[in-house]
Amino acid sequence: MLSRTAENLFWLGRYTERAANVARGLQVAHRLHSLSRTFGGAEDEWRGLLVASGCDAGFYAQHDNASPEAVTHYLVRDPSNLSGIVPCFEAARQNGRAVRTALTVEMWEALNDTWIELRRLPPDVLEADRLTTFLDWVKSRTLLFNGAAIDTMLRDDAWRFVHLGTMLERADNTARLLDVRHQWLQPRNGTGGAVEYAHWQAVLRSVSALRAYQWVYHSRLQPRLIAELMILRPELPRSLRACFARVEQTLEAIANNHGGTRLECHRLAGELHAQLRYGRIDAIMEQGVHEYLTLLIDRTIELGTQIGAGYLSG
Amino acid sequence: MPAMSQSQTAAGSAQPARVAAFDEMNGSGGLREAYAGIDQWLKGTTQEALDRKRREAEVLFRRIGVTFAVYTEGGDPERLIPFDVIPRVLTRSEWDRMAKGLSQRTRALNAFLCDIYRDREILRAGKLPEALILQNEAFRAEMQGFTPPAGIYSHISGIDMVRTGPDEFYVLEDNCRTPSGVSYMLENREAMLRLFPELFARHNIAPVGHYPEELLETLKSVAPPNCPGDPTVAILTPGAFNSAYYEHCFLADEMGIEVVEGIDLFVDDAVVYMRTTSGPKRVDVIYRRIDDEYIDPLTFKPDSLLGVAGLIGAYRAGNVTVCNAPGAGIADDKSVYPYVPEMVRFYLGEEPILSNVPTYLCERPDECKYVLEHIGELVVKLTRGSGGYGMLVGPHSTAAQREEFAARIRARPADYIAQPTLALSTCPTLVAAGIAPRHVDLRPFVLSGKEVRIVPGGLTRVALTEGSLVVNSSQGGGTKDTWVIDDMPAGSEK
Known part of the structure; x- marks a missing residue:
């Protein structure tokens, strides 16, 4: 496969996943904002969302304050923000278009229909009472794209690079989401008041795992268990462990298809996965969730760079 | 008027005034403070916008699958319960008082259930006629001599409350068997949050979303x-x-x-x-x-x-523990209801915080006579009925219906009770003609395990037909989100 093709497929996977993650993050922030009379100030919420989306630097270069309206606009349709929902889908479509023949018809249509709809997005779609419906639609478009890929793609390198992009992006997103709320997960904050509770719920909602938590633990929300679910539990499809298991597995399959040569990205993916597979939540809590995640986010970036160096830039 | 059952008069439950219904938003002397934020919002919102939201809510409920089957009707087997987009508001102090009363009442009901299946002290003390209990269909002889974990029979109780004035709240009935409706309380809140986020940003509304966790804790606390x-x-x-x-x-x-x-x-x-x-x-x-x-x-x-x-x-x-325990229904039987205030005194040694609606037991000849003479003013209920079936609302009935009920009462007096027709409070509700007052009730859910837990709020049911007092969903009633807000609410926002 051409390196350029691999690169387009990899970023196709990343951008579609990113759009849905931003949508989920925005929904949670707006929910907390609506409930801020009950649960206290939500200003940090907007700043946190920008940090989690990796958009804080770009945003503050243009704005002084993170108002709900400004952040929402920036994360949905501001053309200067390449991690915003509309630009993500545009970039995904461009990547897809460059490798049309590597995509199935179903994938292409899912992508293209989304783009067509987004081009005629009404101006009032960002208003508070319309936004949730729009963000639900965004999530459903990524679900459709992922479903089309899973159901219709040949399991060859094209599939592997799309999937690798999706999983790496998902891992990065989970780590960042958890990290911006790490202060709510400290044991000293574990008093279980209504405010803590709302934030714990928000962490879980942002990875659509509120009910999953109940099914796994059958108990009240506890910061330690929330962290364990999102970092170490293999059953949760958005946990760091589940994502890195898929990343490692996919990289292995790519290596096997390339004469068995393993590169730095394989070593790094294997190390990250092993660390998550054998990690213990108590040790992570003791070390500090923030410290642990900061390190992990850096390694994830490094892994992305190594995948690029190994396969994507020829 | 004959003397009402002794427990009644002793309950201190005054006969509710028969005046025009109290409106929870507009009261008698203008806009009530709790509704200031709602009033502002309604004034700034067009009828079309509200109608659009109502339709959106329907689509949402259909999609989630919140439906309710009504056995006796043909047509759509998965019907939606109509959802009204205008919330019903209680202030924190109104709620706190009610919650105290609810907790007290369910503790007494559970104490009664434990007693009645074991020592029957309340019968021996002559506070309640023995036949009423022992010959009741809801009495489960199989439970005699058994004490369930933590002494709880009714773990999940739905206590139906009605309001007739600023400070007048009455218990209309207790539901100790398998009360339903709590999912509507939770889904209504989610729907409101989605449809009107800006309205939430202006109010400090007590959350209800932790109900399932409280329920799970309650159920676990009574493990065998x-x-x-x-x-x-x-x-x-x-x-x-x-x-x-x-x-x-x-x-x-x-x-x-x-x-x-x-x-x-x-x-x-x-x-x-x-x-x-x-x-x-x-x-x-x-x-x-x-x-x-x-x-x-x-x-x-x-x-x-x-x-x-x-x-x-x-x-x-x-x-194993069965929740609610078999036999709990004896506590919510309509003929036992008049004695609940006495249970509070007998078991807890406290004065009841919540009042009963005065009730005539038709099995007592003098009360039966009064009921038959005043059937046009009273609400007559079948003691075993539920869901609004087998009920006559005197002032809204035809002569033929009254005749029919009178005949039934004469034939089986013990099956009937009667209560004055209460002027249930009204709340502004979105109907075809615009916003109009409609009668409401409230079903808070009380969880009893090792401790009593009550999530602030409950399910508000609303009679959508003008003037109707029947709020049951099986009779075309709708629901509203129920807010418990701070006493110094909206209007003071930034």
Whole structure:
């Protein structure tokens, strides 16, 4: 496969996943904002969302304050923000278009229909009472794209690079989401008041795992268990462990298809996965969730760079 | 007027004034403060915008699958309960007082249930006629001599409240068997949050979303004495054709527990197991949503296909807890209702915080006579009826209906009670003609385990037909989101 093709497929996977993650993050922030009379100030919420989306630097270069309206606009349709929902889908479509023949018809249509709809997005779609419906639609478009890929793609390198992009992006997103709320997960904050509770719920909602938590633990929300679910539990499809298991597995399959040569990205993916597979939540809590995640986010970036160096830039 | 039952008069429940209905938003002397934010919002919102939101809410409920089946009707078997987009508001101090009263009342009801199936002290003290209990259909002789864990029979109680004035709240009835509707309380809140986020940003509304967790804690807290570890809890449903099936699944999903039917369970050596792909799994607490008569064919209806043979044996052996306990229905029987204030005094030694609606028992000849003479002013209820069936609202009835009811009362007086027609409070409600007052009631849910837990709010039901006092969903009633807000609410916002 051409390196350029691999690169387009990899970023196709990343951008579609990113759009849905931003949508989920925005929904949670707006929910907390609506409930801020009950649960206290939500200003940090907007700043946190920008940090989690990796958009804080770009945003503050243009704005002084993170108002709900400004952040929402920036994360949905501001053309200067390449991690915003509309630009993500545009970039995904461009990547897809460059490798049309590597995509199935179903994938292409899912992508293209989304783009067509987004081009005629009404101006009032960002208003508070319309936004949730729009963000639900965004999530459903990524679900459709992922479903089309899973159901219709040949399991060859094209599939592997799309999937690798999706999983790496998902891992990065989970780590960042958890990290911006790490202060709510400290044991000293574990008093279980209504405010803590709302934030714990928000962490879980942002990875659509509120009910999953109940099914796994059958108990009240506890910061330690929330962290364990999102970092170490293999059953949760958005946990760091589940994502890195898929990343490692996919990289292995790519290596096997390339004469068995393993590169730095394989070593790094294997190390990250092993660390998550054998990690213990108590040790992570003791070390500090923030410290642990900061390190992990850096390694994830490094892994992305190594995948690029190994396969994507020829 | 004849003397009403002794417990009644002693309850201090004054006869409610028969005046025009109290409107919870506009009161008698202008806009009430709790509704200042709602008033502002309604003034700034067009009828079209509200109609659009109402339609959006319907689409949402359909998509989630919040539907309610009504047995007696043809047509759509998965009907939506109409949802009204204008919330009903209670202030924190109104709520706190009510919550105290609810807690008191359910503690008394549970104490009564424990007593009536064991020592019957209340009967020996002559506070309640023995025949009323022992010959009641809801009395379960099978439970005699048994004390359930923590002494709780009614773990989930729905206490229906009505309001007739700024400070006048009455208990209309107690529901101690399998009260439903809590999923509407939760889904209504979610729908409102989605449809009107800006309205939430202006109010400090007490959250209700933790109800499923409180329920799970409550159920776990009454695990049976022989429970081997962290209790396994399951919901027992009659199945997908039950009108409240959605609620059973919703609660199971929120709590992360299995929703089981009778065929999924079996009893071996007085222990209850679920059939699972990894073999039998022991079940410790069963939140059953099946009526008493059907839960165990060995003990109750032998032809029941919904229940589990041997369940009651396992219960009595201390190997499983059934919630609510069989026999809890004796406490919410309409003919027992007049005695609840007396139960509060007898068991708790406290004065009842919540008042009863004055009630005439037709089995007492003088009260029966009064009822027959005043049938046009009273609400007549079948003691065993529920869901608004078998009920006559005197002032809204035809002469023929009154005749028919009078004949039925004469034939079987013990089956009927009557109450004055209360001027139920009204709340602004969105109807075809615009915003208009409609009568409402409130069903808060009280959880009783090792402790009593009440989530602030409840399910507000609204009679959508003008002037109608019947709020039951099976009779075309709708629901509203119910807010408990701070006493110094909106209007003071930034």
